[in-house]
Amino acid sequence: MAQPEDEAELVRKWQQITVISPYSRELGLRLHKVEPDWCVIAVNPDGRVVGNLATGVVHGGVVTALLDSCYGLAIFVRMNVLRAMATLDLRIDYLKAATPGREIYGGAVCYKLGHELAFVRGAAYHESPDDPIATSSAIFMFTGGPVISLENALDKMKGDTP
């Protein structure tokens, strides 16, 4: 089993993957937990992502983006490598409105991993995935290209940054 210090190091490494895309950085996604069967990313919705002015509730597109990012991470973490892939389809059920201004967590698991497809499910929540804001499932498709280790991906990212 991983030691606590190793876990912090693991979170630090995967955090860089979590915000590898400009949109993830724009949303301010923050890796919260990384386990083979449950990865959690947090987003702190500021005023710019409000979807309903009257209620202050975050836009549904942000919840979807959070879960979508969480799915990618959960697949990479389960494989322990990175591969090019694309969301094939995604379904989201909204169960209750997010509390305005409150941090939202997105948790996900890759529950089936095939050669071409990865099946994921997850939830967005404040307190616990058992009291969800939204539940969701999706299928990702690997789109070819090389398999890259986490270390190599991080090295490459370092090289890309001036």
Next chain:
Amino acid sequence: MAQPEDEAELVRKWQQITVISPYSRELGLRLHKVEPDWCVIAVNPDGRVVGNLATGVVHGGVVTALLDSCYGLAIFVRMNVLRAMATLDLRIDYLKAATPGREIYGGAVCYKLGHELAFVRGAAYHESPDDPIATSSAIFMFTGGPVISLENALDKMKGDTP
């Protein structure tokens, strides 16, 4: 039938509803067409909404946000009034990657309108909904509260702005 000048005026009015939420303005949503059975909103994805650094492809969450906004609009346009509502669920199928940097259109129709629920479907595309980037369907639920005419909503928005 509406005269051409009326149509431009109609687009101008509904454009204000299209960007009623901070997130819609943040994404730069622009109303393209407003017809009772097909509303189209355009988004010009800039560098901040890139989801994949290697390919420059827009983040899926932005496509979902575009369609989600388009659904709300299509329901309001079909009713010709505004009512408080929430996305109940949404499914999106991705058929091909969006071309980086190119404007994305989201088109939607409310194909069934009930007392409590509205059923919508739509597509995201560059050229034509027949060659879609994504197809999608969703159900919205009316959450109570007053029915507001478009004119009243616009008046209220004017009053809210200093």
Next chain:
Amino acid sequence: MAQPEDEAELVRKWQQITVISPYSRELGLRLHKVEPDWCVIAVNPDGRVVGNLATGVVHGGVVTALLDSCYGLAIFVRMNVLRAMATLDLRIDYLKAATPGREIYGGAVCYKLGHELAFVRGAAYHESPDDPIATSSAIFMFTGGPVISLENALDKMKGDTP
């Protein structure tokens, strides 16, 4: 907590609800387990429900019917009463083919119960829901009408039978 003998009695009672519809009897649905947070129904697919002659695999419609029935049961069991309702939408992901001729279990939980809507998820499997044939989620809508206790429903059924 329910005593073992009570549990057998509970299964016996809910079994009658499980096969309340002609199609459920036609498919030979058999209630396997009834707990507030996990109901399981089994179907023994015979030759008539084969969907693929070459492989002998059961038709997907039968798996959907199994889960749909399981959802209704899970909602009734959680409420501990019966109410008229309808499937609003249902999504099913197929992960692997069912083994021809082998009994299929469908398990479901109603994970959110509202005044108008009930949210459910479930899985079809041979051995364990962790190695699923299919995973699925759905939303049901209550369609009005009286709330009927299990006992009254069973009494009424007895009365209907000559």
Next chain:
Amino acid sequence: MAQPEDEAELVRKWQQITVISPYSRELGLRLHKVEPDWCVIAVNPDGRVVGNLATGVVHGGVVTALLDSCYGLAIFVRMNVLRAMATLDLRIDYLKAATPGREIYGGAVCYKLGHELAFVRGAAYHESPDDPIATSSAIFMFTGGPVISLENALDKMKGDTP
């Protein structure tokens, strides 16, 4: 363009594919129309497939089975050959109850055909797909194996029948 007599012949041929599986025959599926972009199958629900005894409404699983069969047909017709494939996922939205005892039509189109995946959408209805009982979309995956022409498949079926 096909002559009327050719069209009847085409329907006759594809009808044999429509009821290639035992479950399709059990449900009594009848091919109604076969066009490259819209295939229609009819089912005449008898008492055995009733899902709700109080209302006499057909079981949702039968509507799903109808659409699932229609999807397979639409893909084969678009390719004009047969290939082994499996439903990857399917979503169905129910808009209104089917009228008890009345014939139900399922129409479908394969709107995107790839090397590995086929995307379909469709509707179940009595009168017109514009007044649907249910709308639906699905993704099918080709599972390998030979590509078989319609004629060869029909020849093989003849050989299988004593």
